[in-house]
Amino acid sequence: METILEVNNVIKQFGGFTALSEVSLHVNKGERLGLIGPNGSGKTTLINCISGAFTNYQGSIRFDGGDISLLKAHERTKRGIARSFQIPRPFSSMTVMENLLVPFAFVGGKDGPEQQKEAMAILQGMGLADKAFVQSNQLSQVELRKMELARAMAAKPKLLISDEAMAGLAGTEVDEVLDILFDLNKRGITIIMIEHIMQAVMKFSQRVVCLDAGKIICEGTPETIVKNPEVQRAYLGD
Amino acid sequence: MFSVDLIFEATLFGILLGCFYAAVSLGLSVAFGLLDVPYVAHPALLILGSYFTYLLCKTGIDPVVCGVLLMPIFYVIGIGFYRFYHETFEKRSTDTGVRGLAFFFGMAFIIEVCLILVFGVDQRTVAASYIGSSLEIGDYRFPYRMLVAFGIALTLTFVLTIYFSKTFTGRAIKAVGQDEGALRLMGANPVRIKQIAFGIATSVNAIAGAMLIIVGPVEPAMDRIYIGRTFCVVVLAGLGSMSGTLVAGLVLGITESIVMMTFGASWAPAVSFGLLLLMLGVRPQGLFGR
Amino acid sequence: MKFATYSSLLLLGLLGLSVMGGVNEYVFFAGFVVLQFVVLATAWNILGGYAGYVNFGVPAFIAVGAYTAVVLFKSISAPLLVQILGGGVLAGALGLGVGLLTLKLRGIFFSIATVAVVFILETIVNNWRYVGGATGLQLTRPADLWFFDSYVRMLFFVMAVLAVMSVAIARYVQDSFLGRGLRAVRDSEEAAECSGVPTLKIKLIACTVSGALMGIAGAPMPMYLSYIEPSSTFNLSYSIYALGMPIIGGTSHWIGPVIGAVLLATLQQIVTVTVSNELNVLIVGVLLVLFVVIAPEGILGLIKKWKQSSK
Secondary structure (H helix, E strand, O other): OOEEEEEEEEEEEEOOEEEEEEEEEEEEOOOEEEEEOOOOOOHHHHHHHHHOOOOOOEEEEEEOOEEOOOOOHHHHHHHOEEEEOOOOOOOOOOEHHHHHHHHHHHHHOOOOHHHHHHHHHHHHHHOOHHHOOOEHHHOOHHHHHHHHHHHHHHOOOOEEEEEOOOOOOOHHHHHHHHHHHHHHHHOOOEEEEEOOOHHHHHHHOOEEEEEEOOEEEEEEOHHHHHHOHHHHHHHHOO | OOOHHHHHHHHHHHHHHHHHHHHHHHHHHHHHHHOOOOOOOHHHHHHHHHHHHHHHHOOOOOHHHHHHHHHHHHHHHHHHHHHHHHHHHHOOOOOHHHHHHHHHHHHHHHHHHHHHHHHOOOOEOOOOOOOOOEEEEOOEEEEHHHHHHHHHHHHHHHHHHHHHHHOHHHHHHHHHOOOHHHHHHOOOOHHHHHHHHHHHHHHHHHHHHHHHHHHOOEOOOHHHHHHHHHHHHHHHHOOOOHHHHHHHHHHHHHHHHHHHHHHOHHHHHHHHHHHHHHHHHHOOOOOOOO | OHHHHHHHHHHHHHHHHHHOOOOOHHHHHHHHHHHHHHHHHHHHHHHHHHHOOOOOOHHHHHHHHHHHHHHHHHHHOOOHHHHHHHHHHHHHHHHHHHHHHHOOOOHHHHHHHHHHHHHHHHHHHHOOHHHOOOOOEEOOOOOOOOOOOOHHHHHHHHHHHHHHHHHHHHHHHHHOHHHHHHHHHHHOHHHHHHOOOOHHHHHHHHHHHHHHHHHHHHOOHHHHHOEEOHHHHOOOHHHHHHHHHHHHHOOOOOHHHHHHHHHHHHHHHHHHHHOOHHHHHHHHHHHHHHHHHHOOOHHHHHHHHHHHHOO
């Protein structure tokens, strides 16, 4: 098993508040990793450190054999890390197709007719093909979530971080998004899933890491995690 | 050239001036610092307050009283402004940055030009018993009008600081800037809270405008340099810090006073704007910001 | 290639106009101002419309262009084209500087910083005797008129070329990767960064290009007026025009600022001469607020809606 992502002793502080204290984890190539933890435990902060939204943290992060700690977010995207956002951030003045052409242009370097065909293929895989030329501010919640993932895919990532892509979605919609993530993983993309919907996390993950108050309190298979008393305490309180 | 005496006098004057600048910036501290509204029209409303004071003063009422009388009117104006801004810009999420800024910038110009069309470009002043004479202590002269403004400024800062830390609405206003969700959970309506805050911010402009015309003559284009002074104070203090406003005002006042004494009055505008740029480059969160 | 054809035809037409006899000189005086606003509005829109960063300090960049031209003319008798180039380069440098200082912060700080630059530069110029200080400087136009009948006719045509050039640059930015990236930054800077867009770099490019073009618009002014002085050069009213014209015309396409500039600058010539300067600022201010509130996509947006509804 080859390691694709290595987070080493990352400490992130905001003024006097320590959001992450010496977090270390690794992700293997092609793995499906679940990241769970109660609100405020530092999950999104960790993701922001990995994706490069934050660059002033202590510790180091290695990706695909190289140290990326000093790289800015767009450079990390070019290296192969893509992420979706908890609250979707579409390019609202653009159509769905144009949204996808941005990463094609800036990561791949081209946004011509070939890339448009590729974009269509991605959209078809997500069931969004019929909305390709609709302005993105007219999409429904679940369509926006799918477009977030489609846009992340257009960057041809090696690692995809899905930040609560299913939050607020109804039953069948959750399954739709889950299927997309499974499909992407089958094509070789390593996926880190942050999610509160436990069923989805358990179904999807090969390994689960649990964060609480900026520290990793448990790591293991879904079955082990669910039974772990620390995890239960973190979620349900003492 | 650099006698200690002169610097001391300039510093004393700077303290008076600084308190005045702080009071004049309090409204912006609330509207922009706490509520995040790009209220570039704030200085224009300040000048409007001065002109209204000028008009009211003609009936023989003391300018300070005029300012106080104008406060309820400006409160209503402030609420109106915020309601409009909220309905038109805050609610719809696309492209609000440019539109909000353009809106307030346009309003500032409209106010300035209307003042020119109505009053002309000449300077206006008000008369009162304390304008024109000075208090003499030893070798130093303190113009009474500056002392009056200083007194009002301190009172205003004191009252607002108490309001924001002791009353429910005041604390809610401080909270709404940081966590609207939590406020909703507490049963308060964030929009109403922001409305009240904006009303307070604008009504402060009424008394601040009165102070402005007491301290010196006023002309319509003065809103431009006050963009520099008020934003300098707010940025220097740090967004969201009310008490920092006083310190920041003092820093600006003393710096401006010493620069004017050393290099001449024509360098005054550069001080506030220069300090502003310096803060943005070196420490954008201000001295006390969150 | 349609654009190249139409703009060449336009330039030829304007060239013909400038060498024609019997045309009132006033046409060229006023035309120069209208064309200058086309450049300013187009320049403003590259940063304001495409990227969403609002420049309130337009007169600072115009003044850098104008005063650079004055210094070059006074010191080495530089020809007009060198003055324009110098003005553009230094104004571009100012854009880069302001950008480096504030583009990492929120948009409103950039806007306030641009106002700050106006006042600081004005204060410096007021105290700089070489360029006339606060009282200003008289300038004698050089004798070289190329093949034109009057200096104003020549300036008119030069400004026409500059206007077409600016629009061509805006069009190129809009249709290129740069335009796509700027639009992404405007819509969601975070998402743009995660989609591989080097957000700081392209914002700085837009800021520099925008500033340079405004400097280029300002550089011919000293020769146009035969005079330069700070208070009118640094007049903040330039900002309300440079901002209002693209917003009223439409910010999403390069033709919006052109429409806005032609309409409003022509209106300005009529109103300022017949009524007053202040009234014109009021009209532009009111129109700006009206459009921002009711028709945020400007005249272009209204045309689009009208076309859609008549289908």
